[in-house]
Amino acid sequence: MSRAALLVLADGRFPAGGHAHSGGAEEAVKAGRITGAADLEDFCRGRLHTAGLVAASLAAAAALGVPARELDAAADARTPSPALRAAARKLGRQLTRAARATWPSDELDALAREFPKGAHQPVVLGLAARAAGLGAEDAAHCAAYESVSGAATATVRLLSLDPFAATGVLARLAPEVDLVADAAVEAAGRVRGEGCGALPAAGAPVLEIGAEVHAGWAVRLFAS
Amino acid sequence: MTTAGGGVRARARILARHRAPGGTFLPVLESDGPLALRRTRAGGDEARVVLVGAMSGPLGGDRFEVEAEADTGARLRVQSAAATLALPGQSKSEARYDVRVRVADRAELCWLPEPLISVRGSDLRVRTDVDVAPGGRLVLREEQVLGRAGEEPGRLVSRLTVRTGGLCVLDQEVACGPGAPGGWDGPAVLAGHRAVGQVVVVRPEFGERPVAAGRIGDLCVVMPLAGPAALVSAVAADGLRLRRLLDEGLAAIG
Numbered sequence: 001m002s003r004a005a006l007l008v009l010a011d012g013r014f015p016a017g018g019h020a021h022s023g024g025a026e027e028a029v030k031a032g033r034i035t036g037a038a039d040l041e042d043f044c045r046g047r048l049h050t051a052g053l054v055a056a057s058l059a060a061a062a063a064l065g066v067p068a069r070e071l072d073a074a075a076d077a078r079t080p081s082p083a084l085r086a087a088a089r090k091l092g093r094q095l096t097r098a099a100r101a102t103w104p105s106d107e108l109d110a111l112a113r114e115f116p117k118g119a120h121q122p123v124v125l126g127l128a129a130r131a132a133g134l135g136a137e138d139a140a141h142c143a144a145y146e147s148v149s150g151a152a153t154a155t156v157r158l159l160s161l162d163p164f165a166a167t168g169v170l171a172r173l174a175p176e177v178d179l180v181a182d183a184a185v186e187a188a189g190r191v192r193g194e195g196c197g198a199l200p201a202a203g204a205p206v207l208e209i210g211a212e213v214h215a216g217w218a219v220r221l222f223a224s
Numbered sequence: 225m226t227t228a229g230g231g232v233r234a235r236a237r238i239l240a241r242h243r244a245p246g247g248t249f250l251p252v253l254e255s256d257g258p259l260a261l262r263r264t265r266a267g268g269d270e271a272r273v274v275l276v277g278a279m280s281g282p283l284g285g286d287r288f289e290v291e292a293e294a295d296t297g298a299r300l301r302v303q304s305a306a307a308t309l310a311l312p313g314q315s316k317s318e319a320r321y322d323v324r325v326r327v328a329d330r331a332e333l334c335w336l337p338e339p340l341i342s343v344r345g346s347d348l349r350v351r352t353d354v355d356v357a358p359g360g361r362l363v364l365r366e367e368q369v370l371g372r373a374g375e376e377p378g379r380l381v382s383r384l385t386v387r388t389g390g391l392c393v394l395d396q397e398v399a400c401g402p403g404a405p406g407g408w409d410g411p412a413v414l415a416g417h418r419a420v421g422q423v424v425v426v427r428p429e430f431g432e433r434p435v436a437a438g439r440i441g442d443l444c445v446v447m448p449l450a451g452p453a454a455l456v457s458a459v460a461a462d463g464l465r466l467r468r469l470l471d472e473g474l475a476a477i478g
């Protein structure tokens with residue numbers, strides 16, 4: 001594998017549209033659940049161990065070659081909010097386009113044909129990692145880190161939070177990101193024998209409910 | 225019922241079968257130790273069963289299983305007489321509570337128990353596994369209350385999986401209390417609320433006409449799932465408020 005390829009895929013500037021999404025932070029800020037760096041850390045930690053763990057395991061399983069169709073259905077079942085399912089597919093479509101241009105591969109072409117409206121983003125991320133010559137661990141790390149980095153960046157804009165404080169949150173979460181990625185890879189490795197039921201299903205009720213509330217707003221800074 | 229390894233093992237079973245004309249009977253109604261089942265007066269062609277806690281529990285180390293099945297065309301409603309208390313036990317190991325629900329074609333099953341209360345020091349893992357045939361109908365409610373009034377909760381992990389026609393439409397796990405992954409009480413997961421619950425509704429017609437997503441209360445929404453199913457999801461300060469929200473959400477589905 002190429003360590004530099006991992007940096008390209010994980011780079012926040014990778015043109016896959018992630019910057020337009022706040023990972024639920026916009027709604028949480030408006031509702032007063034995030035008011036500063038301490039709340040942001042708590043928010044990100046909860047997100048990491050729920051949505052982040054699920055995304056990381058989907059990405060790892062896709063990187064291991066589990067069929068995208070199965071993983072996409074598993075992602076649907078783990079995402080009760082229709083607003084979040086739509087956001088995940090939109091991000092998946094954008095990532096498919098960027099990844100195909102960056103790391104041309106038959107598998108990504110097939111994915112684009114099979115899911116013209118986009119597959120769930122973590123599934124695409126796993127296949128993009130595969131196309132880039134990366135492994136399941138890399139894919140899981142990317143997904144787990146993305147599950148918190150987007151919310152942290154968005155909160156800087158939403159609250160005019162000190163960017164150093166937000167980066168400090170991410171640095172403090174780094175050991176937990178590693179643990180979540182490890183757990184995700186372990187679960188993904190069991191999918192071949194046990195099916196997609198082996199994937200974690202950790203849910204965050206307030207994130208799901210908040211996403212629906214957010215989708216009902218007339219004016220939003222972020223798409224989700 | 226057996227007691228082994230520091231805990232009680234109990235398995236209760238309900239089987240509902242359609243009997244023409246217009247009735248449902250219960251060829252299997254097996255109570256076991258702490259899991260006592262009582263048949264109550266039927267409502268129309270629907271058979272009704274109440275789960276009565278004959279002992280307290282589940283306690284640490286206990287392993288409870290409940291199976292409910294509605295056979296082709298049968299209508300079954302299962303309720304419980306009181307809240308289930310997850311309690312700490314002599315055994316240091318976790319307690320398990322497994323629920324398996326099967327709904328056959330043209331059958332309808334309403335699974336509407338009282339809340340599960342996670343008492344301080346308890347350690348319970350709940351697994352609810354539901355299979356609905358393509359023409360079957362389901363209403364399933366689950367409510368978790370974290371601690372009795374003013375009390376810290378125990379550790380609770382609860383996973384709900386619902387499949388219909390072989391498609392998994394819902395797979396959600398909530399983990400809370402001491403030892404749960406970080407952030408469970410924070411702004412992304414429960415945001416300090418002490419009651420969390422959901423009602424999942426499966427109806428064949430939702431495949432073509434999904435319910436409209438809608439907001440019921442501050443933190444309660446109705447959502448169409450990816451398949452012929454809908455979900456009411458809510459968090460609230462306590463069990464009473466939670467029930468009100470879930471009832472309102474269910475009424476909105478119609």
